[in-house]
Amino acid sequence: MALLDRIDRKILAILQEDTTMPVAEIGKRVGLSTTPCWRRIQRLEEDGVIQKRVALLDPMRVKAGVTVFVAVRTSRHSEEWLARFAEAVSEFPEVVEFYRMSGEVDYLLRVVVPDIARYDQFYKRLISKIELADVSSSFAMEQIKFTTALPLDYAGEGG
Template structure:
């Protein structure tokens, strides 16, 4: 279980995972060693999956975001497994969801331009049978966050630490 100190540590790491452990400890009221132990435990428990760098899409020529809605007439495990394999091999797809409702799958695709999206689209439809593909190009990114809200985490009673 996560307590208030763990939640504070997670919030700090979501904002900047390069902050030294000693600084994180100072901010949450722990010395370096207990803070490091807590971070290691959060990693061991799978709460922290990985630490990554968030890049500026414009500086790496991935400035066009496309939301791709896919419907299929294939609703079986074999087709889904094949589709997931196809998508895993495509670096332009940065998010992939199975949906409820009218759309079966939703992809977030990042590419340099419309021509690159067209090439992605042609590769996709050549590799898997899809009933319908609908693309929506993002005109402007108004909010983008990688940090998850932590106010919903059920907290363990604090272990005698303020």
């Protein structure tokens, strides 16, 4: 993939904040007319830099206001087990992020639910699907920072 120039990074910064902004307005803000701006956005989509455009919802208004970080350890480290675990986790809409980790924790899940009782139901369904050596849950008390915007300063660097 080619390096992103200054204008590409400006376009991406704008789209990360408001994907509904008209192309003409984006172009005006970055110093391009509508058509060249639209071509750049299309190229960024074709290159996979822009993966998709989504709406961010208020978790409280959709009854998903409790965030739980679930640290999973397993005694099984085969590709077959990981495929089964990933398939099991993909069946749970409550899991909004899922990572394979380095260090003491093997996997980390971010789970959103309405309350502790619903988390308990989720937990019971999860352990009924696959064998886990250890599961540790931490409930977020307060969200101090949340963003979906990625830093773009590095996107212009070579190497």
